[in-house]
Amino acid sequence: MNETCHISTEADVYAAAGMARKMARQMGFSQADVARIEIVVRELASNIVRYAEGGKIDLREAELDHRRGLEVESSDRGPGIPDLELALQDGYTTGHQGLGSGLPAVRRLMDTFEIWTEVGQGTRVRATRWLRRPTDWLRDLWRRD
Numbered sequence: 001m002n003e004t005c006h007i008s009t010e011a012d013v014y015a016a017a018g019m020a021r022k023m024a025r026q027m028g029f030s031q032a033d034v035a036r037i038e039i040v041v042r043e044l045a046s047n048i049v050r051y052a053e054g055g056k057i058d059l060r061e062a063e064l065d066h067r068r069g070l071e072v073e074s075s076d077r078g079p080g081i082p083d084l085e086l087a088l089q090d091g092y093t094t095g096h097q098g099l100g101s102g103l104p105a106v107r108r109l110m111d112t113f114e115i116w117t118e119v120g121q122g123t124r125v126r127a128t129r130w131l132r133r134p135t136d137w138l139r140d141l142w143r144r145d
């Protein structure tokens with residue numbers, strides 16, 4: 001199942017977050033992961049409303065090497081981000097009410113994170129969260145030093 005959410009208002013942000021929650025639940029993500037994915041969609045969609053005035057969020061079921069996951073991709077044709085390195089730092093914001101923690105949070109909460117941006121062209125962010133298999137905790141434990 002894939003869904004596209006068009007984003008231009010605050011109401012669209014809520015609708016997209018709700019759609020992400022529904023998809024994540026259906027796919028069998030844990031409650032914590034459902035919450036993570038919802039936050040990510042909310043942050044990316046809010047950025048679209050605040051900085052780009054319009055864009056979309058694509059939610060896709062992803063599959064790679066026998067792993068299943070949910071891919072969130074935001075895209076807009078807004079102003080782009082002049083200094084990406086700075087924008088990815090905690091606390092950096094050009095907004096008036098922003099905390100500058102949106103993009104860093106998206107990066108931390110997901111398993112993959114990619115961003116493309118060009119001044120005057122727009123911004124695209126793609127991030128995936130993989131489903132945890134029941135035995136993954138064991139492997140994580142094994143890997144811990």
Ligand SMILES: Nc1ncnc2c1ncn2[C@@H]1O[C@H](COP(=O)(O)OP(=O)(O)OP(=O)(O)O)[C@@H](O)[C@H]1O
Pocket residue numbers: 043047048051052076078079080081087088092093094095097098099100101102103104123
């Ligand atoms: N889609 C976008 N288009 C243009 N600039 C963006 C976009 N998303 C983020 N930015 C720029 O990157 C900065 C950092 O974004 P981030 O989401 O981390 O923080 P914020 O939106 O300022 O505050 P917060 O998300 O904590 O409310 C923004 O202040 C803005 O300058």
Ligand SMILES: [Mg+2]
Pocket residue numbers: 043046047098101102103
């Ligand atoms: Mg933000």
